[in-house]
Amino acid sequence: MKLEDRFYGVNIRSYIESKDESAAKKILQDSISSFTCPKNPDIEYFLKHNAIEFTKKQQSVTYFVLSREMPGLLMGYFALTVKPFRVGVKDIPSNTWRRKIERVARFSEETQTYSAAGYLIAQLGKNFSYGLNEKITGKELLDIALDTVYDIQDMAGGMIAFLDAENNNSLIDFYTKSGFHLISDPNSPREELIQFYRMI
Numbered sequence: 297m298k299l300e301d302r303f304y305g306v307n308i309r310s311y312i313e314s315k316d317e318s319a320a321k322k323i324l325q326d327s328i329s330s331f332t333c334p335k336n337p338d339i340e341y342f343l344k345h346n347a348i349e350f351t352k353k354q355q356s357v358t359y360f361v362l363s364r365e366m367p368g369l370l371m372g373y374f375a376l377t378v379k380p381f382r383v384g385v386k387d388i389p390s391n392t393w394r395r396k397i398e399r400v401a402r403f404s405e406e407t408q409t410y411s412a413a414g415y416l417i418a419q420l421g422k423n424f425s426y427g428l429n430e431k432i433t434g435k436e437l438l439d440i441a442l443d444t445v446y447d448i449q450d451m452a453g454g455m456i457a458f459l460d461a462e463n464n465n466s467l468i469d470f471y472t473k474s475g476f477h478l479i480s481d482p483n484s485p486r487e488e489l490i491q492f493y494r495m496i
Contacts, residue, residue, distance in 0.1 A: 305359045327370045334423045339421035371432045372422040374441040382413035387479045414456035415445045458493035
């Protein structure tokens with residue numbers, strides 16, 4: 297079964313700006329209150345305390361990932377925004393990536409880095425309530441987020457998607473297998489978060 301036959305993403309702006317304000321607000325709040333993420337409390341905090349306000353202020357936009365098989369159930373969410381992105385020459389894994397980056401980035405001879413705007417996947421988390429985290433994989437959630445980035449890319453251009461993650465081996469393995477390249481040094485003890493990017 298195709299991914300889009302099982303899950304779909306919804307921009308929470310559709311609830312915030314709904315003409316049926318009271319019903320939409322209830323759906324929005326019920327979905328948010330049902331979300332738990334004990335593995336990463338920051339993911340849960342963002343959804344419950346920042347997602348609506350950040351979306352209203354255009355700081356980022358949060359998307360619910362809902363189930364088609366269990367209508368109305370929040371499987372997870374992600375948040376997207378556009379942010380400055382910088383990568384050093386040494387962190388570009390191939391000439392193909394370098395040529396793509398050069399199309400959209402400014403190069404600094406002094407720092408040997410490229411600077412550009414990129415699509416930041418600012419939040420990404422599964423809902424652990426009622427065992428829903430077992431019904432969707434991390435890869436499926438990430439693929440839905442990337443599909444949304446591709447839709448935006450079709451309308452606005454751009455070539456870079458990036459994200460920050462906790463510095464642990466399982467996440468490094470997960471994101472590298474998903475086509476992302478590690479920028480930060482995973483062996484540096486002072487770094488709580490490390491950054492990954494991929495060309496889109």
